[in-house]
Amino acid sequence: MPKLVDHEKRRNEIARATWVVVQRLGTERFRLRDIADEVGFTTGVLTHYFNDKGSLIRYAFNLAYQSLSDQILRSNKLSNSGLERFRNALVALVPDKKNPESAAFVSMCFGIRNLSDPMLTADYKKKRSQYSRLLKSYICEALNNKEIRMSQTTDDTLNLSFAVLDGVCIASLLNPSGYSRTRGIRIIETMIEQLTYEDDRVSIVNTTAS
Secondary structure, three states: OOOOOOHHHHHHHHHHHHHHHHHHHHHHHOOHHHHHHHHOOOHHHHHHHOOOHHHHHHHHHHHHHHHHHHHHHHHHOOOOOHHHHHHHHHHOOOOEOOEHHHHHHHHHHHHHOOOOOHHHHHHHHHHHHHHHHHHHHHHHHHHHOOOOOOOOOHHHHHHHHHHHHHHHHHHHHHOOOOOOHHHHHHHHHHHHHOOOOHHHHHHHHHHHOO
């Protein structure tokens, strides 16, 4: 009898191999052959599941985002603190060698900005918007709980967090040996400290430390 194939599992295998190759070669330079070599399939198997390089990147990108989103929701499930949830959502995107989804997602985010694929650009904007709304909900929760100073507007806090997060991610990708995940997290937590009431800063850092 012919061997039964779990097609979704195989697509995800190919997507995860794409994460590895994208981190090594970037979104523009890799070929389908590079993915096939990484995952141990022929290019014929890849083209059975994905019509072209663009459709493969889109699938890999969306899978990475969904994996990270699920991770954020899991880590925040037991927390009642909007500030802690905000912190966890930011930290999840700091590239981590032990968590290929984070490094792959961030790598593809910055690579996609330089590509001329309108469908991929649309996916990127959609996921960025979803993540932005998630962060904003945590900021509003922290404001309502009086965990951050009311002088900070939601949009200002959101823009500041993206500026810091993007900077941390770029530095981590360009210089992974000199810019560790621990260092990136420390910078994010320093930014968060500046949003809090001075008397609460020590306790908040202690409760959110990973």
